[in-house]
Amino acid sequence: MNKKCKILFGVLLLVAIAALRLPLLQVEAESSSASDFQMKGDTLVNYTGTASAVSIPVSVKHIGKEAFSGHTELKKIEIPGYVESIDYNAFSGCSSLENVVIPDTVTKIGNGAFSGCSSLKSVTIGKKLDTLGNGVFVNCTALSEIKLSKNNTEFAYDSGVIYSKDKTVVYAMIPGYAQETYKMPSTVKEIKNNAFWGCMNLKKVEIGSNVKKIPDYAFANCQNLEKILFPYSVTAIGIKAFSDCINLGGIEIPVSVSSIHETAFDGCPKLVITAEEGSYAAEYEAKRDKSQVAQSEYQEVTKTSDERGQDGADSSDNSDTGTTLGQSTIVGGNAVVFIDNSRSKVLSGNVQTEDEQSSAASSEVMGDGQTSGGYSKYTIVNGKKIAAQAYYGNTALTEYEMPGTIEEIGDFSFARTGLTYVTIPEGVTTIGYGAFYHADNLASVSIPDTVTTIEPSAFDKTKWMEDCLVNRRDPFTVVGDGILIAYGGVGDKVEVPEGVKQIGAEVFKGHTEITAVTLPDTCTIVGEDAFAGCSNLTVISGGDNLKEIKDRAFSGCPISTIKIPASVEKIGLKAYDITDTIKEDGSEVAVFLGKSIPGVSYEKTATRLINEEDRDSVLKGVNVAIVNDSVTPEAVRGTALDYDGGFRGLVCSVEKAAEDGTQGRLRIKFIVMRQEDVNDNTIPSEVTVYGKRYKISNPREAVEYVSGSKAEVSGQGTVSVEVNSATLSGTPAATAQLSGINANYVLNISDNAGAGSTISAAYKKAVSGGKIVSLQVYDLALYDAETLIPISKTGKQQMTVTIPKPMGVAQDALQVACLDEDGQLEKVDFRLVTINGATCVQFSAQRFTVYGFFN
CATH class of the missing domain: 3.80.10.10 (Ribonuclease Inhibitor)
Structure with missing residues (x-):
């Protein structure tokens, strides 16, 4: 086009605008050129521009499927009165789009057309619409009403609901x-x-x-x-x-x-x-399946086939062609391909050379940090750890030879694979949560004595474990460094063999036939849920060398008198939960045999957001603790008897032991409650200890009351934000929203310049030749406001965090990433928003770790 033609075209355009009195929107949209609209006949197939305000050309009759999908920069769209249909996911994920007017000419809106338009506040629908797809406005969280033409003959709108x-x-x-x-x-x-x-x-x-x-x-x-x-x-x-x-x-x-x-x-x-x-x-x-591992799997591991389900459309064919390297899955809402960078043999069954593998690894870098997808991850991290979910769901993986350098096997790393046997090499110390869960054909497992930690459900639903659970001849399966991992017995009395150092997670869980258990002197740890739900277990003997009793270890066990050996150093959350057990009044007693009170511990399960009910008192339902006479109120701070930890009741010492049918006496040392909360219904006057009756000798009014040191938390289901940073402006204030919660949480955001080198190194591994020019790094830490227990991940719930744009980082080509549990880089979805005139970064946080904002 020559200069004269260009001038003439510009004049005619201005005349047309003036004549039609088009809104400012179309003038702003002039940054979109004709080349930004890819057409096929009268159908707009794809928009490639980057303008925030767009006017669709009048030549368009049909807006094709996914034509504007993922354009997070798009704030305003003008749909001309020539458009007849808006196809599947046409504007899906346009998270900055605020208003839409659908003209009278549109007769069809396809499935998920505006799904994920989280800023969409206003929608007007014309009179000729006669076909409305499924999930058209799914996840349009800001949309509280629509305007539907009164002349529309197919649909009705009433108080927030669209009907026929x-x-x-x-x-x-x-x-x-x-x-x-x-x-x-x-x-x-x-x-x-x-x-x-x-x-x-x-x-x-x-x-x-x-x-x-x-x-x-x-x-x-x-x-x-x-x-x-x-x-x-x-x-x-x-x-x-x-x-x-x-x-x-x-x-x-x-x-x-x-x-x-x-x-x-x-x-x-x-x-x-x-x-x-x-x-x-x-x-x-x-x-x-109501098991905790099934819930955790669902929350933490998302199958690719689930991802398109929410828009109601048919899933596309993502079947493996046999040419991909490793196993594709979804982590943190992002598609990633796991690559074994330590081997020339691809363990999914495809054989490739090292050069081919290196090339494939570099090709997995995803976009510019603002599109869907994620950075390349690797199945083996630093030669020492098999990454979490590394081979999850790879049913073609029937055999695997672990490198001899491996020290740790990550969570769900081989879950639902086709493995038939596994030999874990010497040097491995830790087998993660659900590591081989539902590897249904796994029939043979060899575990060396270097293994000191086997997390819950590591081998659940495998053939090997199922065989162990019905082994009546040899009911105790002991592996690794003395870890009892399975029990196949059926007797009412259990004597754990000498040599067992740990009672593994869930080993005796739900064995309602058990009434008495004897622990050996070699046992130092009772694992998570080890005896949970043993609803007839009343007697526990031995265990004089126990050091740790983990979360929910004896939850639901009506133990006649809870005895804590002097050797115990830590007790987990709800380790003794007697609230739903059948116990006589006055028997809600725990006896501490040592001169000091054990501290409180918690396991990985408690740090998952969804396990809110697991973050509770160590001695839930216990209202009397008998301790050494030397224990003071100051000495119980941070222990199993701390008010802030959830204990409520009397702390007593023995004044006179009960013997020969004579009632004993307990003296109240102090009461861990607020005085106004104490009455005859909350505190007993007599208790039973080891089957003998004891009377409380001194009146409650004469003793000290001990309450918490934490500030009382008001409200319900809120997230407060604390910022400790020299690189984040305090205006506007940082905010965080998390739906579906009942408890209160605190999000702490603080500078972590020392982790800059870690983020940079992880970026170089994830992006071939990648280089970070400017970078700000922060620690994001989420805490349960009541218990102060840190939350590691939110699962499928996403926390929306909004912070001022970090100083020293440009908004152009901005990327946001975090480190996963293996120290590998994970892409974070974000968008730039303007609040009170200031540019802010709004992003989704699903794990709480180190976050980098960089160019």
Whole structure:
């Protein structure tokens, strides 16, 4: 085009704008050129521009699938009155898009068209729309209402819900629906897929009396939903219908229901289903895997096939062609390819040379840090650790030779693989949580005596473990450095063999036949949930050399008198939870045999956000502690008897021992409670110790009351933010939001310049030839405000954090990343937002670790 033509074109354009009185939006959109719109006939196939305000050309009749998907910079869009359809995921993930006016000419909006437009506040829909896909506004969290043309003949909009005109079909509830309850009209016969997905304010829903099916993803990710009422008209519950409803508690499913998909209630840790005996729902509840490892797997490991489910569209074919290097999976919401950089043999079954492997590794670098995907990760880290989830789900992996340098096997690293045998080499010390979980064909396992730690569920659901659990001839399976990992006995009295150093996690869990246990002198550790749910266990003897009793070790055990040996140094959370046990009044007593009180410990399970109920008192339900006379109120700070740790009750010493039928006497040393909370119902006047009665000799009013040192936390389900940084402006203030929580949390953000070299080194490994020019590094630490226990990860819940843009880092080509549990770099999704005139970074945090902001 010559200069004269260019001038003429510009004049004509200005005239057209003036004549049509087009809004400022179109003038701002002039930064988009014709070349930014890739067309196929009259269909816009792809937009490649970067403008924040865009006007779609009048030649466009159809906005194609994913045409604007992922354009986080897009704030305003002008859809001309020539467009007839908006296809699948057309604007999906346009997280800065604020307003949309859909003209009267549009007749069809496809599945997930505006899904993930988290800033979308206003939507206007024209009169000719007659087809509305599934999940059109999924995850549009700011959208609280829409405007629907009164002349539209197909749809009705009423108080935040889009219905068919006759109200027989529910298409969607607006994600910003403000009410906590919703009663579905009795006229409704059908609910569309994804209709209520992510409606965060919903707490109670009553399904209409004519609805027959709860469809796929209907209420998925309603994280505050607590109650759902089903009518007898319902016969089926579909795929992931209530997945990630993390607060869904007790529900009653009627006998009319004859079909429930196995994934219908995935990610519902509090769920308890009540149903008529013999009904389909009762059988479903009996078979449903309610184990903690199943919940953890669901929260931490996301299968690729799940990722597109929320938009209601068919998943694309992601089958392995046999040419990929390693196993593809999703970590922290990002797709990554794990690569074994220590071997020339690819362990997924494909053989490649070292040169091919190096080339493939460098090719896995994902974009510019603002698109979907992640950095390259490796199955083996620093030659010493097999990374968490490294080979997860790789059923083609039937054999694996571990390098001799390995010291640690990460969480879920070989879970659901096709391994048939494994020989763990000398030098390995730690086998992580769920490391070989559900490797169903794993029949032979060799564990060296260098292994000192086997985390919970490491071998659950393997053939090897299943065989151990039914081995009546040799019921005690001891591996590694004296770790009892499985018990196959059935007797009511158990004598743990000499030589056992650790009672492994969950070894005796749920053995309700056990009434008495004898621990050997060699035993120093009782693992997580080791005897949990042994509801008839009343007597524990031996164990005089115990050093550590881990989380929930004896939870649910009605031990006659809890005895803590003098050798014990640490006791885990809810190690002795007697709240749901059958014990006589006055027997809620713990005796400490040492001169000092053990400290409090906690395990990895307690640091997962979803395990909120596990972060509780060491001695839950115990209201009397008998201690050495030398113990003072100051001496219990930070111990199992600390008020801040959850203990509430009397701390006594023995004044006179009970003997020969004579009642003994206990003297109150102090009371770990606030005085105003004490009454005859909370504190006993007599107790039973070792089967003998003791009377409290001194009145409660005459003793010292000891309460907490922490400030009382007000409110519920809040996240407060503390910033300790010289590189973050205090204006505007940093904020954090986390949905679906009941407890209060504190997020601490602090400078960590010392970790800059670690982030830089991790970036060079993840990005071939990668170099960081400017960098700011922070520690993000999340704490339970009540217990001060740190939270390591949020699972599928994402915390949205907003901070002022770090000083010294440019907003152009900004990248945000964090270190995972293996020290490998992980991409963090973010967007730039303006708050009170200041540029801020808003990002999603799923783990709490070191974060880098860099160019």
